[in-house]
Amino acid sequence: MAPVIANTDPDVLLRIEGVSKIFDGVVKAVDNVSLSVSKGEIFALVGSSGCGKSTLLRMLAGFETPTSGRIYLSGQDITDLTPYQRPVNMMFQSYALFPHLSVWENVAFGLRRDGLRKAELAERVDAMLSLVQLSKYGKRKPHQLSGGQQQRVALARSLAKRPTLLLLDEPLGALDKKLRESTQFELVNIIEQVGVTCVLVTHDQEEAMTMASHIAVMDEGYFLQVGTPDEVYEVPNSRLVASFIGNVNIFEGKVDEDEPDHITVRCPECTHYVGHGISGVPGMNVGVALRPEKIQLSAQKPNKAHNWCEGEVVEIAYFGAHTTYHIKLDTGMNLKVQQANLTRKTADDLTWGDRVFAHWTRDAMVVLTE
Amino acid sequence: MMFKSILPRIHGLFTVRNLVIAVPMVWLFALAAAPLLLVLDISLAHMNITSVSSLWHWADDELTLKFNFGNYLYLGDDSLYFKTYLSSLKFAAVTTLYCLVLGYPFAYFIARAPAHLRSVMLMLVMLPFWTSFLLRIYAWKALLADNGVVNQGLAELGLVTSPLHMMHTSFSLTIGMVYAYLPFMVLPLYATLVKLDGRMLEAAADLGASPFKTFWLVTVPLTKRGIIAGSLLVFIPAFGEYVIPELLGGPRTLMIARVLWDEFFSNNDWPMASAVTIVMILLILVPMALFNRYNDETKLGDKS
Numbered sequence: 046m047a048p049v050i051a052n053t054d055p056d057v058l059l060r061i062e063g064v065s066k067i068f069d070g071v072v073k074a075v076d077n078v079s080l081s082v083s084k085g086e087i088f089a090l091v092g093s094s095g096c097g098k099s100t101l102l103r104m105l106a107g108f109e110t111p112t113s114g115r116i117y118l119s120g121q122d123i124t125d126l127t128p129y130q131r132p133v134n135m136m137f138q139s140y141a142l143f144p145h146l147s148v149w150e151n152v153a154f155g156l157r158r159d160g161l162r163k164a165e166l167a168e169r170v171d172a173m174l175s176l177v178q179l180s181k182y183g184k185r186k187p188h189q190l191s192g193g194q195q196q197r198v199a200l201a202r203s204l205a206k207r208p209t210l211l212l213l214d215e216p217l218g219a220l221d222k223k224l225r226e227s228t229q230f231e232l233v234n235i236i237e238q239v240g241v242t243c244v245l246v247t248h249d250q251e252e253a254m255t256m257a258s259h260i261a262v263m264d265e266g267y268f269l270q271v272g273t274p275d276e277v278y279e280v281p282n283s284r285l286v287a288s289f290i291g292n293v294n295i296f297e298g299k300v301d302e303d304e305p306d307h308i309t310v311r312c313p314e315c316t317h318y319v320g321h322g323i324s325g326v327p328g329m330n331v332g333v334a335l336r337p338e339k340i341q342l343s344a345q346k347p348n349k350a351h352n353w354c355e356g357e358v359v360e361i362a363y364f365g366a367h368t369t370y371h372i373k374l375d376t377g378m379n380l381k382v383q384q385a386n387l388t389r390k391t392a393d394d395l396t397w398g399d400r401v402f403a404h405w406t407r408d409a410m411v412v413l414t415e
Numbered sequence: 416m417m418f419k420s421i422l423p424r425i426h427g428l429f430t431v432r433n434l435v436i437a438v439p440m441v442w443l444f445a446l447a448a449a450p451l452l453l454v455l456d457i458s459l460a461h462m463n464i465t466s467v468s469s470l471w472h473w474a475d476d477e478l479t480l481k482f483n484f485g486n487y488l489y490l491g492d493d494s495l496y497f498k499t500y501l502s503s504l505k506f507a508a509v510t511t512l513y514c515l516v517l518g519y520p521f522a523y524f525i526a527r528a529p530a531h532l533r534s535v536m537l538m539l540v541m542l543p544f545w546t547s548f549l550l551r552i553y554a555w556k557a558l559l560a561d562n563g564v565v566n567q568g569l570a571e572l573g574l575v576t577s578p579l580h581m582m583h584t585s586f587s588l589t590i591g592m593v594y595a596y597l598p599f600m601v602l603p604l605y606a607t608l609v610k611l612d613g614r615m616l617e618a619a620a621d622l623g624a625s626p627f628k629t630f631w632l633v634t635v636p637l638t639k640r641g642i643i644a645g646s647l648l649v650f651i652p653a654f655g656e657y658v659i660p661e662l663l664g665g666p667r668t669l670m671i672a673r674v675l676w677d678e679f680f681s682n683n684d685w686p687m688a689s690a691v692t693i694v695m696i697l698l699i700l701v702p703m704a705l706f707n708r709y710n711d712e713t714k715l716g717d718k719s
Contacts, residue, residue, distance in 0.1 A: 108617055128620040135621050141614040145636045154632075155622030206623065 058084040058242045059105070059210055064114030065266075066100050074100040076266035077114070082259075087236060087243040089257035091250055093289070097266040102212055102246045106135045118209060129158075134208035138215040140199035142187040148198050149174070149183035155206040173201040176235060193224050200232065204239055211236065213245040217252055229255055250290045254278065262286050283415040287334040294340075294380050295413070296333040300325040309351065310412065313376045318351035320407030325414070332413040337369065337383035339409040342401050353404035356380060358395055370395065372403055451696070458689035459483055467685050486690035495674075496691065500698065502669035506585075507654040510592040514600040514649045515642065517593065522604035522641075526611070537605065540598050552591055552662050559587050559663075583665040591663040592653055599652075600645040607641030608634075643706055651699050671695055 059082040066075040075097040082088045090098040103109045107128035116124045123131055142151050153170045174180045177197035187195055203211060217225045233256050236243055247253050253260050254274040261271045270277055270286045281287035284295055298312030303325055310317040310333050317333045347353040360371035372380040382403055459482045461468040472479040490496045525536045543551060558564045559581040566578040581587050619629040657672035678688035
């Protein structure tokens with residue numbers, strides 16, 4: 046079957062068309078996935094382990110061959126190219142730096158394969174090392190560096206050949222939490238400075254949201270949803286996406302009325318009045334997703350017919366900037382509520398066993414059919 | 416006063432830690448250092464018909480120490496010894512090289528095999544050890560003799576008209592040595608190859624290195640330890656090998672262990688034989704020391 050070049054949009058750098066990967070004839074790691082990545086963007090593949098995101102990334106690098114489907118880079122079919130023939134470089138999970146080579150030689154490794162002249166090679170390596178602020182560390186061996194420095198060597202090594210596409214496999218996975226936050230911004234800065242297009246794999250949805258311009262949420266080899274970080278967070282298209290990206294409360298209920306400007310959903314806990322529309326048939330089973338930070342707590346009964354419920358505080362987790370409460374509703378449902386700590390903690394704050402009312406606005410929730 | 420300060424020190428010697436260390440130390444001294452010193456002692460003595468002279472002599476309240484360096488000087492005088500050392504080194508080096516060239520792909524293949532097959536393959540490498548070493552070397556005699564299995568086979572195929580002369584040549588000697596020492600090369604190579612991080616190879620490929628370049632620039636340097644360990648395990652015993660040259664080597668194959676044998680049992684010249692031994696050990700100590708230094712250097716780097 047001849048490959049059909051359907052989309053010739055010049056902004057599209059990477060196009061994946063119906064790619065599947067089946068291991069041992071039975072295990073479908075990646076199942077008929079299609080995707081376009083624009084020039085200069087950072088695209089994140091998120092999902093829990095075993096969802097196929099790493100396999101997809103390895104197919105882009107050339108370490109795995111798709112069972113079916115094609116991969117195009119700058120309009121050229123690269124599906125059958127070996128890793129060393131592709132203008133694609135990867136920053137490996139836990140870096141895979143060559144332990145027997147110095148930092149300088151690690152960065153030079155790829156350039157040496159291109160047969161660059163000595164002077165140009167040295168210039169490029171030095172430029173890379175200064176880009177990641179490691180100019181002084183060229184002579185060291187990788188094991189003599191800290192985790193954060195190793196990560197920067199790995200980045201410099203993968204950028205040295207000026208790849209058309211940069212692949213990042215859990216780029217921050219090996220760093221501790223504090224370092225991860227600062228490195229995140231540094232990494233994005235450097236990538237944007239170089240202007241390289243990037244596909245990033247991570248299991249950490251926060252990492253994906255802060256770094257990427259587009260996110261694909263994967264599960265069992267499928268894309269559940271592809272969108273910008275705020276689309277995926279605010280308008281998830283399924284219960285799976287809603288619960289994978291961030292925290293969420295999901296009420297199960299039936300559509301009661303379907304009007305042009307709103308619908309109502311009757312749940313055992315309360316009746317939801319949703320101000321934006323899905324069109325559904327009354328009686329249809331739906332889920333109503335409500336993020337914890339979009340809920341307010343009060344001691345007084347709210348003065349409205351919809352969008353509130355009552356329960357007992359059973360758990361309080363104090364994070365400093367905010368507090369997460371678990372409210373046990375009368376139906377037994379556990380409602381997570383996140384409140385910003387706008388004032389300093391006082392003695393008459395909510396405590397365990399208090400009865401409270403949780404309420405929210407008509408624009409707070411998303412109705413999910415899947 | 417003095418006594419009091421010494422006592423706890425003596426007491427401190429008998430800690431559990433020191434006692435545990437003492438066991439191998441005593442063992443090493445009794446079974447390695449002491450015999451070696453004895454050999455050194457004999458090498459500096461004279462042969463008095465049937466007995467070896469003593470190095471020290473006590474008479475008239477005088478202790479006389481007499482060292483005879485004649486044996487060592489004779490080693491330098493007679494070019495036979497020099498040639499034999501050289502020839503032994505050559506055979507050991509050739510054996511090591513062939514073992515490495517054969518053993519590396521061997522070990523690579525086993526290390527890359529599915530995990531459940533690896534132990535079976537390693538067993539197959541070890542299998543020859545289950546039969547007697549002598550028996551296996553004799554088997555090569557039967558294979559390589561003028562009327563042996565190989566020649567018969569070649570004759571039957573019509574490839575040769577008169578039998579190939581293979582036995583008692585450097586060819587048969589090398590085959591026997593490589594055959595006997597190959598497992599000693601394969602095992603340490605396997606141990607380093609199986610630990611080789613596959614992502615290193617992927618990283619090299621990703622950066623544009625062809626499989627051949629990846630092998631030279633990543634696989635070989637990262638398995639250097641196995642290469643050195645295997646080479647030493649083959650080189651050192653091959654250098655002093657006696658049985659294989661005796662059974663498979665030619666009458667003119669010079670190997671130092673045969674000279675040693677002759678000095679001991681034909682010439683009955685123990686001091687000379689001991690001198691030959693001491694020089695042989697010194698020749699082996701050099702590569703050993705180099706290896707240890709390399710090992711220490713890499714260990715310093717292995718903090719992570």
